[in-house]
Every structure is written in C-alpha cells, then in structure tokens.
Amino acid sequence: MKAMRVGxxxxxxxxESCRSLLFTDWALHDSGVLAGxxxxxxxxxxxxxxxxxxxEVQAYLKSLGRA
Numbered sequence: 001m002k003a004m005r006v007g008x009x010x011x012x013x014x015x016e017s018c019r020s021l022l023f024t025d026w027a028l029h030d031s032g033v034l035a036g037x038x039x040x041x042x043x044x045x046x047x048x049x050x051x052x053x054x055x056e057v058q059a060y061l062k063s064l065g066r067a
Contacts, residue, residue, distance in 0.1 A: 006050040 006012050028034050051057045 002056070004054075004056075006054075012050055 023034060
C-alpha cells in the first residue's frame with residue numbers, strides 16, 4: 001500500500017496489534033493526557049472510518065482474507 005492523504009489537519013493511524021498497547025506510569029498518571037480507566041468499546045464507533053471506502057485498502061484486506 002502507498003501513503004495517502006485521508007484528512008486535513010489531523011493524524012490518522014491504522015494499525016493492528018496482537019497485544020494490548022501498554023503505556024508507562026508517567027503517561028497514565030503524571031502526563032494529565034491519558035485516562036487510566038477502562039474505555040468502553042462503544043467509543044470506537046465515534047471515530048470516523050476513513051479507510052472503509054478506500055478501494056486500495058479493501059483490496060489489500062481481501063488479499064489477506066480480512067474483508
């Protein structure tokens with residue numbers, strides 16, 4: 001896949017991880033940026049999906065058997 005612009009003035013990440021993401025104690029407790037409590041799964045529905053309709057992304061996912 002090639003790099004592409006999916007939005008203006010924002011950072012969009014697409015990743016897959018077989019492990020939970022871990023944050024340092026500083027990031028969770030002292031930075032004042034992250035919330036340490038559990039985040040409900042439904043919150044992901046509020047994040048816009050800028051990859052679902054992209055033909056190249058869908059072709060790649062189909063080649064992996066994931067679309």
